[in-house]
Amino acid sequence: MPIRSHREDTMTVTYEERLRNFDWRLAADELGWHQGEPLNIGWHCTDRICARGLGGKPALLWEDFRGEERTYTFDDLRQLTNTFALWLEDLGVGPGERVCLFMDRVPELYIGFLGVLKMGAIVQPLFSAFGEDSLWTRLDNAGTCTIVTQQKHVRKVRKIVDRLPGLRHVVVVDADPSKPLKERETALDLHGLPRVDAYTVHPTGAETPSVLHYTSGTTGQPKGAQHVHMSILGQYLTAKWVLDLKEDDVYWCNADPGWVTGTSYGIIGPWANGVTQAVLDAGFNAEHWYRFIQKHRITVWYSAPTAIRLLMKEGADLVRRFDLSSLRHLCSVGEPLNAEAVVWSEQAFGRPFHDTFWQTETGCIVITNFPGMKVKPGSMGRPFPGIEAAVIDPKTGQEVEQGKVGVIALRPGWPSQIRTYWNNDAGFRAKHIGGWYVCGDQASIDKDGYYWFVGRDDDVINTGGHLVGPFEIESALLEHPAVAESAAVASPCALNMEVVKAFVTLKPGFVGDQDMELEIMNFIRKKLSPLAMPQRIEFIEQLPKTRSGKIIRRVLRAQEFGQPVGDLSTLMND
């Protein structure tokens, strides 16, 4: 793969200048890639950066909640990803097979992600807090051949492994010698293996599947959003222009690579730009976070509204106890950033968080507040150059008038858009109307072209920036011995924007008291995930249904948000 010189911008270019004569070939040129040539994300994030003379530069500054620290240079990353790739090959994993990474934010997760891509397999990162049912659903759907995990999570895998005949290997990266491994399980001591300096990266093409992220919809089980190696073009350029990453930056992305932000902008975007990134494998603690920024002199921070609101609760006085003067650019993603959080960040950090909008299917930021652009607090910003966006009427596919509410739609064709849903192309096609890809978020556009989020256009629940599908929760609820019927809907929450609320009817003989509430909460948390756990449960006698017996969630959702319920003429039990 040819190496091109890397053009470094020395001054911020305006949004309008970026729009002028924009062409995605700019990203290809800067990455030194030509149409028809092999394209491999793993190689571009490691070998290419080393070939540019940056091998000795820190790529990963890693720290956990105990204070344990490790630093990896780009050359460490290159060699360790080679080692991981070759080890998987020797294990018998082949190109195109699905390899799941089910780990906390340990170095092996980041190294493994690029290693899997280098050997031509498809990497399937899954959030390590997923319960056994969520895990099984995704591994079964993907036909995953190998799961790489930690000792602390292996018991969860053991509970479902017998129901996954295609799962050949369970790899444990920190196997405890005192705990014997079972059939199909293999220990991998990555740092103890001889490092592989020379490795022939699999010649993946631009359209070769790369990453499989699962995302929830209103109906059915979660769908595997299938990304391709060409996504790096969008991730590289948006990381450079929107996150404003420059080679001397130290960047921190709060997102877990179990979700798309954690891979597009927690791995690919920054490392394709040759930027040092810091990773904190720890839960939320405001003081710890500020200390982390201070210690590593973080310059660019990509966070999420829920985290920002948690920081707001701790107050601006706490911010002033730390030297956070290194911060020069702040961005946010996951759910709309409320105006109060933007204003607070200006007061607390001396600069606003810039909201960015995108989703698993888009692969990269598509609507955003550009650096240097006037931030209208509460607005999502304007479309990224090269992204043709509109607000349309979902029934007709026609653009709505300025200021009117419709759904956000994007004209397909940008490099990072997923190519399909795994084994569900019909599901992906169904999200297109009149030549537009429909995001499912309602918004309006103001006279200056800024987008303003209104709400979801479907029953999907956006909690803390993560989409949760009601069907998956309701299916799991029915497995509880006391539950007769249920409906899961969004309920407003000041911190997480929305939380899951379950309306439950119980079977005869069961009592809907506080103990039952807790039992159901824990049942769902362990089966699915903490995100899917209903934070509120209401026991009711009867659920609202259509004449054909279908539960009408919109009535319950409207009730939660204090909105009118709309036409009730089809309700049979009203």
Place this chain on the structure above:
Amino acid sequence: MDDLKQTILEYVKHEYLDDEDEDLGYGTPLISGGIVDSFSMVSLKRFLENRYKISIPDAEASPEAFDTVDSIAALVVRFKQA
């Protein structure tokens, strides 16, 4: 107080650890250590309220207050006395 801490510790081990053999003590960071996330904290709060017949206002249920078994036990004692 030790009984209270032990009850909370056992509950956290049983409910929130995938591997109950993991080391967990009264001072182990639960929230900042990633053992209990902010979503799961809601169910832990509900357990404490049910078990000890108390009501913990949301404003008091901060990540810091729930970060260790020690701090949770102190919170429970405070609301039991209130």
